[in-house]
Amino acid sequence: MKKGRNYSLNIASSTAISRHRREIAQAVAASVSGCLGNAAYFGLLLFLLAFAADVRAQESPYIVTYDHYLEEPGNLELEYFSTFGTQRAGNDFHAFWIEFEYGATAWWTTEAYFDGQTTFGDSTIFTGFRWENRFRLLQQEHFVNPVLYVEYEQTSGADKILKEVEGHDVESDYAVPNAIARQEHDHELETKLLLSKNFNGWNVAENTIATKNMTGGNPWEFGYAIGASRPLGLKASAQRCNFCPENFIAGVEMYGGLGDRYSFGLHDTSHYLAPVVAWNLPSDWTIRLSPGFGLNDNSHRFLLRWGVSREFSGLGEMISRWFGGGQ
Amino acid sequence: MTLLRDMEMSARKKRLLRVRKLQKSGISLILILGSALAFARSKGEKHEKQENVYAELGKAPKKAVRRSNPLQDDPQAVAAGGKLFGDHCAECHGEMAEGGRKAPSLLADPVQQATPGTLFWLLSNGVVRRGMPDWSKLPEPQRWQLVSYIKSLSPAGTPPDGGTRSPAKNPAKANE
Numbered sequence: 018m019k020k021g022r023n024y025s026l027n028i029a030s031s032t033a034i035s036r037h038r039r040e041i042a043q044a045v046a047a048s049v050s051g052c053l054g055n056a057a058y059f060g061l062l063l064f065l066l067a068f069a070a071d072v073r074a075q076e077s078p079y080i081v082t083y084d085h086y087l088e089e090p091g092n093l094e095l096e097y098f099s100t101f102g103t104q105r106a107g108n109d110f111h112a113f114w115i116e117f118e119y120g121a122t123a124w125w126t127t128e129a130y131f132d133g134q135t136t137f138g139d140s141t142i143f144t145g146f147r148w149e150n151r152f153r154l155l156q157q158e159h160f161v162n163p164v165l166y167v168e169y170e171q172t173s174g175a176d177k178i179l180k181e182v183e184g185h186d187v188e189s190d191y192a193v194p195n196a197i198a199r200q201e202h203d204h205e206l207e208t209k210l211l212l213s214k215n216f217n218g219w220n221v222a223e224n225t226i227a228t229k230n231m232t233g234g235n236p237w238e239f240g241y242a243i244g245a246s247r248p249l250g251l252k253a254s255a256q257r258c259n260f261c262p263e264n265f266i267a268g269v270e271m272y273g274g275l276g277d278r279y280s281f282g283l284h285d286t287s288h289y290l291a292p293v294v295a296w297n298l299p300s301d302w303t304i305r306l307s308p309g310f311g312l313n314d315n316s317h318r319f320l321l322r323w324g325v326s327r328e329f330s331g332l333g334e335m336i337s338r339w340f341g342g343g344q
Numbered sequence: 345m346t347l348l349r350d351m352e353m354s355a356r357k358k359r360l361l362r363v364r365k366l367q368k369s370g371i372s373l374i375l376i377l378g379s380a381l382a383f384a385r386s387k388g389e390k391h392e393k394q395e396n397v398y399a400e401l402g403k404a405p406k407k408a409v410r411r412s413n414p415l416q417d418d419p420q421a422v423a424a425g426g427k428l429f430g431d432h433c434a435e436c437h438g439e440m441a442e443g444g445r446k447a448p449s450l451l452a453d454p455v456q457q458a459t460p461g462t463l464f465w466l467l468s469n470g471v472v473r474r475g476m477p478d479w480s481k482l483p484e485p486q487r488w489q490l491v492s493y494i495k496s497l498s499p500a501g502t503p504p505d506g507g508t509r510s511p512a513k514n515p516a517k518a519n520e
Binding site for chain 1: 423475477483486
């Protein structure tokens with residue numbers, strides 16, 4: 018029998034823990050444990066994850082750029098991303114992060130990230146965490162849809178996930194050995210204005226970034242990310258299928274730094290152009306892939322990014338019931 | 345030797361401090377996420393208190409109301425819409441669109457009597473303050489397929505086969 022693609026997504030069904038889900042929770046626990054050496058902090062989240070029902074996601078293919086769509090209320094999306102980067106005058110690296118994205122309301126999404134990296138020939142280290150919030154500013158769809166993004170980051174100087182590029186971030190910053198780079202501790206406030214629009218199946222998004230490192234007297238730094246994407250098929254097919262064109266969304270994104278408050282502009286900045294593709298599988302997984310190419314001498318020549326994610330529904334509902342909300 | 349031991353001790357202390365700092369950060373993060381969840385819960389309760397949840401349908405602009413479904417004659421539209429409904433809507437509106445704790449029934453008269461254009465407008469814009477996301481992330485043809493499916497459902501109180509929706513009426517199920 019084909020896997021019941023949750024037409025019974027009600028709460029009763031969400032309490033039935035599938036072996037599949039338990040495997041995911043175990044894999045994530047192992048991964049987080051490897052990063053932090055202590056999985057206890059995430060026990061609650063993993064427990065919730067194991068009990069939540071799964072739901073089909075329609076994820077955008079962007080890895081750096083954000084569109085204006087937030088997480089559906091009460092849903093938790095668990096994501097893993099990797100960035101492999103080449104490094105001139107240093108060792109190549111593989112940076113990775115785990116992301117817990119929760120739809121608190123239809124206009125507010127909150128996310129926690131935990132980052133790490135391996136520099137080949139050097140070491141593997143945990144590099145910090147981020148807490149991100151996105152707020153939808155207008156209730157309905159408009160010609161352009163704005164979303165306010167506010168993030169707090171506590172990372173070390175060895176952070177290499179390149180989640181965004183800002184200020185005068187250049188390739189040589191990443192050549193410092195981990196033992197030295199990790200001694201720098203950054204507390205950053207990052208804000209973005211996300212603008213996005215859909216037309217004729219296309220999505221076009223533009224993000225303006227302003228970041229302030231609150232340690233020391235660092236100036237505000239600026240950056241940008243733009244992206245365009247479109248599903249390969251606009252109509253849904255009546256049958257479930259892995260390779261239907263509507264399951265694939267392809268596009269391109271470009272991102273880079275714009276200097277800082279004292280030296281705004283393109284001087285000493287790095288920029289990337291990256292085709293992106295997302296494959297939304299009927300089995301509720303989304304796979305993303307993006308080869309990125311540095312556009313100037315300050316950029317890494319090549320970045321290969323990939324990620325897997327899965328969305329789980331019913332988390333908010335379950336918490337609510339625990340506190341007597343469902344009675 | 346003593347100097348070495350002191351250095352080792354100080355390194356160990358530093359490591360311990362770092363771990364404690366991490367623990368504190370982790371706990372704060374969980375507390376913050378907890379508040380987010382609690383907030384979401386209170387929002388959920390508000391939904392239940394909303395009495396006239398169908399009033400939003402009346403807010404559709406005239407131009408939107410008049411739009412006709414371009415997939416009206418597409419024989420696959422209802423089946424594809426049923427599949428999309430199961431993927432994105434059943435979680436809140438119920439497996440049979442009968443309504444749930446989070447969202448109202450789509451079998452009710454106000455929905456069934458609304459024009460396809462009105463339903464399309466509501467799907468595209470959502471009712472964000474009441475917890476319904478906008479579904480403009482689905483391409484336009486998919487939203488029309490959803491409209492086709494919703495319009496194919498029987499009005500409340502007149503189940504097509506005495507209470508159980510037939511596979512033909514819920515084609516997504518028939519495709520399983």
